Amino acid sequence: MEIAVANLKGGVGKTTTAIYLAEVTARKFGRCGLVDLDSQKSARRWFEAAAGQLTLEFLDNGGRGGGSVIYDTPPGDASVVELAMTRSDVVIVPARPSILDLDRLAPTLELVRLTGKPAAILLTQVRQGTKALAEARAALDEQELPVLNSMITLRESIAGSAWTQLDKKGLEMYTSVLDEIMGALGVSK
Ligand SMILES: Nc1ncnc2c1ncn2[C@@H]1O[C@H](COP(=O)(O)OP(=O)(O)OP(=O)(O)O)[C@@H](O)[C@H]1O
Ligand SMILES: [Mg+2]
Numbered sequence: 001m002e003i004a005v006a007n008l009k010g011g012v013g014k015t016t017t018a019i020y021l022a023e024v025t026a027r028k029f030g031r032c033g034l035v036d037l038d039s040q041k042s043a044r045r046w047f048e049a050a051a052g053q054l055t056l057e058f059l060d061n062g063g064r065g066g067g068s069v070i071y072d073t074p075p076g077d078a079s080v081v082e083l084a085m086t087r088s089d090v091v092i093v094p095a096r097p098s099i100l101d102l103d104r105l106a107p108t109l110e111l112v113r114l115t116g117k118p119a120a121i122l123l124t125q126v127r128q129g130t131k132a133l134a135e136a137r138a139a140l141d142e143q144e145l146p147v148l149n150s151m152i153t154l155r156e157s158i159a160g161s162a163w164t165q166l167d168k169k170g171l172e173m174y175t176s177v178l179d180e181i182m183g184a185l186g187v188s189k
Pocket of ligand 1: 009010011012013014015016017038042073074075124125126152153154155156158159160162
């Protein structure tokens with residue numbers, strides 16, 4: 001299973017999602033590769049700084065390890081994002097539940113449409129019970145893309161987990177995301 005984590009908008013939680021998703025996949029299946037297609041190399045720097053504390057494998061030069069692969073992608077570079085989508089079985093689009101962010105989804109969704117890959121929006125940095133979340137969900141009901149039931153809440157300890165051990169609750173939430181993706185793709189657990 002190969003998953004592209006993509007949103008042409010910056011700062012929405014792509015790298016965080018790629019790391020956590022690769023880590024929960026690796027813990028579940030024994031191994032998972034992470035490919036960093038962003039020239040900013042945040043995922044690589046995170047992996048190197050976490051030295052030895054992660055189960056995921058960092059795949060250099062976009063090489064594939066035969067098992068599951070997660071692609072972290074850059075903001076703003078449509079050709080790289082399209083390449084990642086083309087290689088993947090499914091595309092996960094992290095997005096914050098704000099009208100301004102959701103309004104910027106169109107170029108990413110256009111790439112999804114071009115590549116014809118199954119895709120779903122993952123709401124991240126969510127504050128449960130807020131008006132912003134309710135408004136975002138209402139706006140998303142009008143989009144053509146499915147939204148995962150699993151969401152990632154806004155947690156200081158997820159932001160703080162960059163470079164170090166991952167947040168336990170964060171790992172739980174991303175495990176639900178993985179289970180939901182596998183269920184949708186019909187992959188057995
Ligand atoms: N669930 C969360 N709770 C709190 N902070 C979060 C959460 N997810 C991500 N963040 C923080 O939000 C910021 C942006 O996250 P991240 O770097 O993963 O986004 P990105 O989409 O990869 O950004 P870029 O487009 O620059 O590559 C970071 O400071 C990160 O620590
Ligand atoms: Mg990033």
